Amino acid sequence: MALNQCFLFTFYLSLSLFINVVLLFKLVRRTKSKSKSNLNLPPFPPKLLIIGNLHQFGTLSHRSLRDLSLKYGDMMMLQFGQKQTPSLVVSSAQVAREIMKTHELALSNQSFLNL
Structure with missing residues (x-):
């Protein structure tokens, strides 16, 4: 018992x-x-846990980006790898110009790594 x-x-x-x-x-x-x-984030395709959005790229990455931009618009967020920060991908020159004009002060102080 x-x-x-x-x-x-x-x-x-x-x-x-x-x-x-x-x-x-x-x-x-x-x-x-x-x-x-x-x-207020731009749209992003679904990602996998470890590889992020790398599974959506084929051998021709420019075509994969084109297909993603047709589905998600001119501006989208992609993550390459698990611990990488999300990347903003802009696929339109007009939208890129607008971003550069709107956030000119924030982008002017950025240091870029020359490879």
């Missing part, structure tokens, strides 16, 4: 711990999505 009570106690304890972890995970996920939804 004592073994049965010990088993039930362990089962209910494990079940309550599992439910609490799931609820905590959902709560954290919801707050993250709300904070990201407040940002």
Whole structure:
């Protein structure tokens, strides 16, 4: 009888711990999505966990970028690799000019790496 009570106690304890972890995970996920939804980011294609958007590029990357720009517009965010920062990809000269005019002061202080 004592073994049965010990088993039930362990089962209910494990079940309550599992439910609490799931609820905590959902709560954290919801707050993250709300904070990201407040940002006015351009559209981005779905990415994979480790490689980011690299799976969407074939041997001809310029054609892959063209296809993505037809689907997501002239401005989109891509991530190359897991820990890389997202990259803004602009595929229209007019939009690029507008960005350079609007954010001229912010871009003028940037130092670029010469390779």
